[in-house]
Amino acid sequence: MTISTNDPTIILIPGHWLGAWAWDDVVARLTALGRRAVPMTLPGLDALDPERSSRTLGDQVAAIEQVMGEAGASAEQPVVIAAHSGANAPVSLVLDRHPELIGRVVWVDSGPVAPGTVFAPDASDDLVEVPLPPFDVLGEQASLEGLGAHVLERFRASAVPEPGPVLREPVRLTDDARLQVPTTVVCCSISSAQMMELAGAGHPMFAEVAKVHHLDLVDLPTGHWPMWSRPDELAQILADASTSPAG
Incomplete structure (x- = not known):
């Protein structure tokens, strides 16, 4: 197997x-397809980091910037x-700060956030961390479709509590050039048609999607964690998106 030198590095952020x-599973498939994939653990999500609960969005941005630099x-x-x-x-x-360094962003059952967004605006200032909730509670918030018992067991065993600062900090965005970056949205737990309807209606979770200049939509019907429920298909979507011209 030969890695193509013409294909961009794909940085995978969970x-x-x-x-x-x-x-x-996605990395294994991308490697088999001849693509360079670099998966990341963001600051705050390393179980061996004694200061993980104090890590911030700024720390996470700096880590992504470092990986981008290492990828050239x-x-x-x-x-x-x-x-x-x-x-x-x-x-x-990162898109706001370095739009020229990103050839395409692929949102996996996700999407760009609007300026000023806070993930947990009602969280108290003394919130230290949020552990993975029970699956019956999580399933009410995000679809667990396609995840068998062994996958859920690994999820539970490997999950690291989300640091409080990351959940409380507003996302400060200033450069509209981020909206020019070619964008793919992989729609899993809701369809692309549903998402665009919500975006057009100004739903705060999807409103920013409507502002993107070069947008491709891919439907991959499954739950919220397609890297486990449909890894082969997701890897192929990522491989195709990584070499797609701006739409």
Whole structure:
């Protein structure tokens, strides 16, 4: 198997409670397809970090910037970033700061956040962290479709509590050039038609999608964690998106 030197590096960033391990099956498939994939564990989600609960969005942005630098990101050789779920906050900030270094962003059952967004606006200032809730509670918030017992067991065993500062901080965005970055939204727990209807209606979770200049929509019907429920299909979508021209 030969890695193509013409394909961009794909940086994989998981959502809340997850680390790089969450992308294992997708990375294996992307590697088999000849693509370079770099999965990340964001600051605050490393179980071995004694200060993880104090990590901030700024720390997460800096970590993504470091990985981009290590991948050689430049205007001539931009990277592709795939962001799952709650990774949308730090990735939106990175898009705002470095739109020229990102050839495409792929939102996996997620999307760009609007300026000023706070994930948990009602959280108290002394909130330290939020652990993975019981699955019956989580399932009311996000679809667990396609996840068998063994997957849920690994999820529970490997999950790391989400740091409080990340959930309380507003996302400060200032550069509309982020909206020019070619964008793919992989729609899993709701369809692309439903999402665009909500975006058009100004729903705060999706309103920013309606502002993106170059938007591709891909339906991958499954639950909120397609890296586990449909990893082969997700990997192919990422591989295709990474070499797609702006729409």
